[in-house]
Amino acid sequence: MTVNDPIYKTDALIAENIDAYLETHQHKTMLRFITCGSVDDGKSTLIGRLLYDSKMIFEDQLATLEADSKRVGTQGQEIDFALLVDGLAAEREQGITIDVAYRFFATEKRKFIVADTPGHEQYTRNMVTGASTADLAVILIDARKGMLTQTRRHSYLVKLLGIRHIVLAVNKMDLVDYDQATFDRIVAEYTSFAQSIGIESFTAIPISGFKGDNITGLSDNMPWYTGTALLPHLETVEVDATVEQSQPFRMSVQWVNRPNLDFRGFSGLIASGTVRPGDQIRVLPSGKTSTIARIVSLEGDRDLAVAGESVTLTLADEIDCSRGQVIVAAQAPLEVADQFESTIVWMDEAEMVPGRAYWLKIGTQTVSATIHAPKYEVNVNTQEHLATKTLDLNAIGVANVTTDREIPFAPYAENRDLGGFILIDKMTNRTVAAGMIHFALRRAQNIHWQATDIGRDHHANMKHQKPAVLWLTGLSGSGKSTIANIIEKKLARMNRHTFLLDGDNVRHGLNKDLGFTEADRVENIRRVGEVAKLMTDAGLIVVTAFISPFRSERDMVRGMMQPGEFIEVFVDTPLEVAEGRDVKGLYAKARSGQLKNFTGIDSPYEAPDAAEIRIDTTQISAEEAADLIIARLIP
C-alpha cells in the first residue's frame, strides 16, 4: 500500500444513491479515543494517516502539506503526515504538539473523535484531560525501543481515568523488518506490566503508521498477524453506553425551566440508567420523592430517555429541586457525604495548599472544599507511593477532601459524571486540579452538631452587644497590634466584652506546632478563625491582629461568621515604612536570609480589595485609627 492509495476512498454509494447513503450514516455510532505515545513514537504520523486514509484530507490541504513537508518535514521528500496534526504556529517550529487537540474522521460505521495529547514528561495534565472523555486508548510503542518509562506512565493514567478499552499499537514495524519475535517480546513484557497495574485486557496490533501496514486492512508484510487491523478494530469495539444505561437512573439537575407558572421542568444530561413517565424518583440531598410526569421535548413528549441524552423532565408533585441536586431512581438512591478519599491530579503552576478552600465542581454543583495534606503521592512512572506534604504541577496523589455541605456522589469507578470533579482556585479562577472520588469517609456521618439550649443570641443579649470580629490584616510592623490594643482598651471603657487574639501570642500555645510555610500559615489562620467563631458564639467582640497574607484565607474566615459579623480592617503601611520601623528586627533578619518565608520579602502579601475599613498609617495615628474602627462598629 502506498500513500497515494487510501483504501477508505469515497464510498461508491455516495455517487449512486445519496439517500441510501444518508440513511446509513444517520445510524452511525461514535467512538472517542485518545492516542498516547512519546515524542518519537509516530503518534502524529498515525493520526495523519487515519485522517488521510479515511478521506478527511482535501486537495488544497494536501497541497499545503506537500509544500510544508519539503520545507520543515522530517521525512525527506516524502509526505510528513505529522504536519497535518501539529497545531499552533510556535509548536510547529519546535516540531512537537504541546496541548490537547481534537481530530475528527468518519468511516461507514462510525464517527471518531481523537484526543491527541503529547507524550513528554511535563504534560500529564493534558493527557488526563484528553483521557477524561475517551472510550478507548491507543498506546503506541516504537518497535525498535520496546516499553519505555512513558509507556508505563501512559498506561497508568489510562487505567486511572477508567478507560475500559486499550489498544497496544506496536508501531514502526517496517523498521524492524516486520519481525514477529520483536512484536511477541514487546507484547509479553507489556502483558505482565498491565496485570501489575490492574489492566484486565488489551488488544495488541503490529502496525506502521508511516507505511500504512495493518491500519485499514491486514498487511501482506506481516502474514503472521491474524488479528484485526487498527481501523476495523476501532470500528467494531463495543461502546460503553450500554454499561451506563444498565445502571440505576441518575441525572444532575442543570437548569430549572420555568417559562411560566404552569410549567416547571428539570433539565439535565442523564448520567446513567433510563427514565420513563411514571418512574418513582428521589431528589438528593433532600430525599424528597415524586414520580416522573413527562419527558418534554421540542418534537413532543417522549416515553423513554437513556444515559447520555440531554432531557427536560417534569414531576407529578411540586417538590423543591434546583441546580446541583440529583434526581435518582427512588429505589436506588446515591450516597450523600461531605468527606471523601480521592485521587487528585494537580494541574496548576502554583502548588496545592492543604487546608485552603477551593471551589469543587462535581456534576452541576459547585461547593467550597478543602483538601487535606496528601496521604501519599504516586510516582507515575513506577507507581510507587511517596510521602509528600503537597502536590505540584502534574503530580498525582491521594488525599481526603472535605466539602462545606453534603453532596450526592458515586465512586468514580462506577460513574465518571458523578465521581469526577475539578478544583478551581478562588482567587485566580483557574482550574487547578482534577479529582476522582474513591469513597466517602465515615467520620462525618458520626459526629453531629450538638444543639445547646443556651444559644448565641442569649449569650450576646446578656452582654448587651452584637458580636463581631474586627480582623486586622497588614504587613509585619504595620501597626496591627498597637491599634488592636487601643481598640480593646477603648471598648473596655465602653463596657463592651472583648477579646484580643494576637498573632505572636497564639503561636506560643494553640499554634506552636506550626511554622511559616504557606500550608502552615493557612492552618494558622483556619484555627484562629475557628476560635474567633466560638468567641462570637459566646457573644464577644473579637479583635485579631494577624498578618494573614492570603486573600483566600481571610475570605475563608469571613465565610465562617454570620453575615455582617466579619469586619476586615486593612492596616495599610507601605513596605518601606514597615521595614524602616522594624520594631522586632525581623526585616533585617529576613533581608540577611536568616528568616525564610517572610511576608513582603520572600513571601507575598495579597492586599484586600474590598476590606470594610482601610487605615492609611502614613496619614493617621494609631489613636485616630482605633476611633475610626470603633465608630464603624458602634455607630
Place this chain on the structure above:
Amino acid sequence: MTKARRYMTVNSFLTEMLTMSLKSLTHLQRLEAESIHIMREVVAEAENPVMLYSVGKDSAVMLHLAKKAFYPAPPPFPLLHVDTTWKFRDMYALRDKAAKDAGMELLVYQNPEAVEKGINPFDHGSLHTDMWKTEGLKQALDKYGFDVAFGGARRDEEKSRAKERVFSFRSANHRWDPKNQRPELWRLYNARKAKGESVRVFPISNWTELDIWQYIHLEGIEIVPLYFSAPRPTVERDGLILMVDDERFRLNAGEEPVMRSVRFRTLGCYPLTGAVESHATTLPEVIQEMLLTTTSERQGRAIDHDQAASMEKKKQEGYF
C-alpha cells in the same frame, strides 16, 4: 383489514423490542446532547449571555439546538449579528425571520467608525474584516456588557481551532492566549471569571461539516437558499467566482456579470465569498457534492489563504 392488523402486530412487537433492549445513541444524538448540555451550563452560570448569529449553516444548527435545549421556554438570551453591511441579501432576510420564529430578540451591531468611513471590501482589503468584524464584535460585546458569547466555530475547520477549548477565555481587552487556557475534563466546564473578562463558548466544537449537513437534513432546519444551486449573476476574479448581489459590486473594466449555476459552501461578505459551480438543488445533492469534493470548506474564503497560521493570528487579535 388483515393487512392493517398485521402491521399493528409488527409495530407493537417493535415497540416491545425497543423498550426491552438498550438503545445505542447515534453520533448525532451524542453530539446534540453534548451541545445542549453546554448551552444549559452557560445559561446557569453566566450573568449576561448572548448568541452570535452569523446566519450561516453552523449558526442555523446552533440556533436549532438552543430551541431544543430550553423548550418550552424560548432560548433565554438574545441573538447578536455583527453586521458588515456587505452580507448577501438572502442572509438578511433569513436572519430576521429566524429570530422572529425563535421568539428571540435580535441585536444588529455595525461598527459606527466603519459606517462613517465607508469601509468596504473593494478599497480596504484586510481592514474590512478588522474593522467590521474584529473591532465590531469587541465593541458590541462591550456595549451590551455580555460576559459569555456563543459562537458556531467547529474544531474541524482548521488546525489552530483543533486545540480550542469549548469555553475559551478572553482577557478584558478580548485577547486569546493559547498558552493560558483552562483544562476541560469530563463534562465539567469552569465558567468562573474576573470582572471584565469574558468567555467565548463553542457548543458545536465537536461537529464536522458532514455532521452539520446531516443534522440539517434530519431535522429539517431552514437555511439560506444560497447553499442551493441556482442561476446567479457572477464574475470570475483571482480564481474565485463572485456573485454580483447588488449594485455596489464594482466591475472592473471589461467585466460583465455572467449567469452561472452556482451555490456557496460557506457564507460571508458577498464580494469576498467564492461560489462553486453546481447543480445541487436539494440537501441530499449538496451533501453528495460535499462528499465527492476534493477541496476544503474554507478555501472559498479569502481570509486565510496567505498562510496556514493566519487564522491563529487573527484569533489572538480577537477575531472570532
